[in-house]
Amino acid sequence: MTDTIETLTDETVELLQALIRNQCVNDGTPESGNEDVSARLLRDELEGTGVDFQTYEPTPGRTSLVARWEGTDPDAPALCLMGHTDVVPVSPDGWDRDPFGGEVVKNANGVDEVWGRGAVDMLNLTSSMTVAFRHMITSGKRYPGDIVYFAVADEEAGGKHGAEQLVRDEWDALHCDYVLTEFGGIPMHSDQGTSILVTTAEKGVGWRRLTVKGSPGHGSAPWKTDNALVKAAEVVRRLTEYSPKPLLDERWGARVKAMGLSDDLSRRLLDPSALADALDELPPDVARYAHACCHTTFSPNVIEGGVKTNVIPDKVVLEVDIRTLPGETDEDVQQHLRAALGDAYDWVETEIIHEDASTASPTDNRLWEVLKSSMGNAYPEAAIIPSIVTGGTDSRFFRQRGVVAYGAGLLSAQVDSGEFFKRFHGHNERIDRDSLRLTTQLWLDVVEQLWAP
Ligand SMILES: [Zn+2]
Structure with a gap:
């Protein structure tokens, strides 16, 4: 298993580099984003696995991709892994590296980090979800519930050319009971121990x-x-x-x-x-x-x-x-x-x-329990804390349909939470390899446990 997760992490790193280099920069105009490039890249990643997928281009160039790995029990709840493919613009002068180079660089502690716009928001999650989803399919195992993979455009400008429209018009393709997306899984350390925040609500x-x-x-x-x-x-x-x-x-x-x-x-x-x-x-x-x-x-x-x-x-x-x-x-x-x-x-x-009303998901459900125990695999002593974020993500469109949606992921102890928040939309955005490994493993663990008896 160690070998497998290391191989999968290599794949996550490579895919993250490619997504960063695609430069799907969303400046808020309909002509920006150009997520079509990354939708095609991700489609190629799933091609030949036997999964059904479909692309949607509600606005020219703003392509999103939906794939559904059907479960064996039509009554079992479906889980959607949702990752956006767009990123916010950069001010290159503030960066020590090419913001779209996707370079892997060793930091002062000898830790490999992937550099570039989107490394923490949220191409890290999108790439790890893609690799984990593909692994779930190619492993040959069938799960009771459907697993939906949603690589979505236009999150950074509010979802008009992405989730808002597709959740409204393409529910037959997207229907699900649970959603996992950005952001969460940030360990915070104090004298009282470690706490990990998972987003359950948005203002x-x-x-x-x-x-x-x-x-x-x-x-x-x-x-x-x-x-x-x-x-x-x-x-x-x-x-x-x-x-x-x-x-x-x-x-x-x-x-x-x-x-x-x-x-x-x-x-x-x-x-x-x-x-x-x-x-x-x-x-x-x-x-x-x-x-x-x-x-x-x-x-x-x-x-x-x-x-x-x-x-x-x-x-x-x-x-x-x-x-x-x-x-x-x-x-x-x-x-x-x-x-x-x-x-x-x-x-x-x-x-x-x-x-746009605030949205919140309850925590008295199976997904919450499974997230807690999956995060506990990496951080056995940690308390998993439901939290509210001040901004909005595409989760809100699903919550408005009664779906339970959480912002998750899992960061390594390499990144201090304050430093991590600064990298959001900031200069020198980068993510360490360990965090990519933990996050890839998290999606796999959640799926293994979600429908377990
Ligand atoms: Zn984001």
């Missing part, structure tokens, strides 16, 4: 455009005028100071435990009245992320308005990035705005830019 999007109206006038006589920019500044100030009630649910409790802090600090992080001060005692980037995990957040990010230095503006437009918690609706967003702005709420007209 929602409630982006709003706020138009602040005023009355035009001459800039040379501003006293007591109705200046839309002055009002907009007050709106921004109130939004920034607004502190909604935190959601301190069991996911939050598990995360606090995983941080391995002192008993006193942990207790205060779980107490709504002490939370804000307690967050201040954490390192700023940890605190910022922790805060976002248990609060609805409001970030005013765009302002447009004013026409000329000597004209008092009658209209200023603000765009606010609002991220919602599980269970919150657009009416809740509106309630938050009323509470945040107070009497200034009457100054603004609000308009929805984009709305």
Whole structure:
């Protein structure tokens, strides 16, 4: 078995290199991405194995691939391994290596690392899923449930040319009960032991455009005028100071435990009245992320308005990035705005830019148990922690259909979690070979156990 996993890991490394070199860079425009190149590469990887596969090209060049390895029991739950093939753009000046070279380089500790855009988001998972899926088929073993392999385009720009459309229109091909995708499996070490985060929930999007109206006038006589920019500044100030009630649910409790802090600090992080001060005692980037995990957040990010230095503006437009918690609706967003702005709420007209509810999957099911024990093979002492992420992945389209979807994978002890998060969409993105081995093994272990009696 050792030989097999080492051989499979070599294949994962090679496939990851090839996917990186394909440069499927998604800049958000329909013409970018060009995932067709990687869909063809992955199709060739499965060609001749005997599995049925199908490609979908809802937008020219934006090809996704679906393969289904049929199970022996039509009533058994189906598992989908979903990996996106696109990557985000790079700023090459910040890199020490060619971002699309796919080089294998030994680091200072003598560990092999694969370099390039997508090495952690998420071509590492896509390549390991492909290799594991192919191995499941060619090993000749049949499983009770179907195993679906989904190499999907356009995750990085929201799935319009990928998962959103295909989950809606091609459910006959994609139907499943469980999904595994990015991101998770990041070990965090503390004095209390090791915890591994698995994503079970994602925050929602409630982006709003706020138009602040005023009355035009001459800039040379501003006293007591109705200046839309002055009002907009007050709106921004109130939004920034607004502190909604935190959601301190069991996911939050598990995360606090995983941080391995002192008993006193942990207790205060779980107490709504002490939370804000307690967050201040954490390192700023940890605190910022922790805060976002248990609060609805409001970030005013765009302002447009004013026409000329000597004209008092009658209209200023603000765009606010609002991220919602599980269970919150657009009416809740509106309630938050009323509470945040107070009497200034009457100054603004609000308009929805984009709305996507938060999604969450429960953990009282077979897949969760199997993930826990599979991760336990590599980290026997670790606690597996359900977590929420502040951004969105293609999981949400499946969760909206009632499918249980988790963000998983498994990193080696080589990578410190803080360092790992920095590599997401960052410079010098790279992954060590051990993590690729652990992740390839994880998919194999999950499949072995998922339908075991
Ligand atoms: Zn990703």
